[in-house]
Amino acid sequence: MLDYYPAGFGKLKSDILDKGLCTGCSICTVMCRLENIVFDERPVMKQECASCQLCTIVCPRAGEISSKLQNEWDILNRHALVQSAQSTDKGILKVCQDGGVTTSLLWYALDKGLINGAVVSGVKDLKPVPMVATTYEELVSSAGVRYSPSPTYQALLPFTMNRNSNGFQHRARLGLVGTPCQVLALRNMQLPDLEGAVLEPADSIDFTIGLFCMEQFNDELTKHLRKKMDLQDAKKFKITRSGLEINFSNGSKITVEHDEIDMFVRYNCRFCMDFASMYADISVGNAGSPPGWTTVIIRSDIGRKIYHGALNGGYIVENPKSPNMAVIERMSNKKKNREKNLRNVLIN
Template identity: 40%
Template sequence: MAATKQVVKPKIFGSLLAEVVRKDICCGCGACVSVCPVGVLTMKKVSGKDEQPTLIGKCILCEYCYNQCPWTEPQPSEVNIFGRSRFEKEELGVVLASYSARSKREEILKVASDGGVVTSLLVYMFEKGFIDCAVVSCLGGKEPLKPEPRVVLSPDELLECAGTRYTVSPTLLGLGSAVDEYGKERIAVVGTPCQIRAIRKMQYSPHGALKYGSKVFMAIGLFCMESFYYDKLIKEYLPQKTDLGKVSRFSIRKGKFIVEADGQKVVNVSLDEVRPYVRGSCHHCTDFTSELADVSVGSVGSPDGWSTVLLRTEKARRIFEDAVNTGYLECKPLEQVKPGKVAVVKLSNLKKQQK
């Protein structure tokens, strides 16, 4: 009997649309757009929604877009990234050392979200020659308070980008630009857990976009419980509360969503009030602490003005410890601060349960 031939359909942009975008689990990271070898994808505004990847030309069926998306299978393996799987007791993923830390530079502390660890690590890596570029998220585009990717080429530029914006930044478009337009070779990327996952897929998946992934020297992951739709939070909700032009800072602390303008808290409401604006992808996401990053940084677990730091790779540990030894950062073991690791584990477990 003749064997029946199985036709395997290529996983192209149409598959990404069907499995991710139309199911409202696209997190707007920009990975698919940045790797498309023929440039036929773009992030485009869809009426009533935030930007999403859109096909604008002839697809060559290469499957690259599909394979870098943080939500498609296969997922990157911890063995490839860290050389081993997490031990059973490692509830937060592979962690070699954990600290509560803050910057020693006043100018960074003034603008940072928490302890300014992310910005200080980037400054250290620039000044010591570890990186030739940082891909971060920044404001300053045409639309008010809209985070955009920024390719940073010198440490001075980093101060403008410190702080947290709670709407999506398509940061991985910045990685594409750093490689394709600036020819950068040793890049640090700062991103939310979903964005770090896309970078690991570029580096380690069987169809990974190594052209980009191989240039990432350091993946700095942020803790992240949720992010919000820009249109709903910034364009609809916030103008009812304040003048967008005066907003200087966003934060989420102890279940409150806080917006500061002119040094005053102009919004200080329960997170429940803004929860209807949380992105669909965030309801689907189970990674709170950026479990695949080289180093993860967040506020939970540390006192106000300090950051919790989870060092996951030897490279990140060496760089963090040298940044401490050379006066960029100060730190205490996470076990010595309150509320410490227990608070991080609690939120991490909460996020894992939502699937």
């Protein structure tokens, strides 16, 4: 590793990494045409840098969101469909976070040959592990939520220019699940370059499912919880109004209150303003729906094609009652106000 950082990576380091703003999405590692950045808990530069700035251009925390992107998605957001839905698959319902719609939409797309893989986050030792799921079993193993950052774009390394070694076509057809910051990172990468071509490997992502997201937690939270309880049989973690609910295999559950976990919220998340993944083809969350159902916001043509295909094919069912939009708006405003208040504190 180098102990100096020339202008290109140096900008990412001084503006994002050193300020604690990195979301851990890892898109800069797949963006670097020289394969200069490795992801070791955070992006690290390993050799000489060409100072091309591509890593900074795609970083979801560097600079303003492009006005082209904002205008395009403002229109899509205005015409979005919003539904409560649930999977019909017993295997998915057993392990999913809410209504299992996320995993079911990906399963529908895979089962019908619309995609040949899904970029998701599996789990090992309670930490998210990025992967490309190509079977029902792999998809089911990735269901549920991990409240820490997934370096999701590491799963795309085999689809970059120089690394096409895993048997996929160079341009694969993939669906991707990500937090709002990860979806924004992809949209930055999908903005056409000067010649009008979409950069690799972003051209392999056919559609995105964005998760609603209030915040993520740092590794210290798991250490803190391990001091209080044995997490060996922890089956599911869920943020509720009362706090972090931990469900165990024997059916018992423990809730750790918000006041106790708040100090473990990642610093970068406190600056984030997108709750409902407003740049995703389809967004999913539990806010606004009854327990056991997923709120689904469908924005784009491809989003509609996937959602209605899964609905008509019997992979999901709709709740006749529409989601409570006031809850989603309240959460969105809460997130924006948190960012505004923190910024004011830092300025004054």
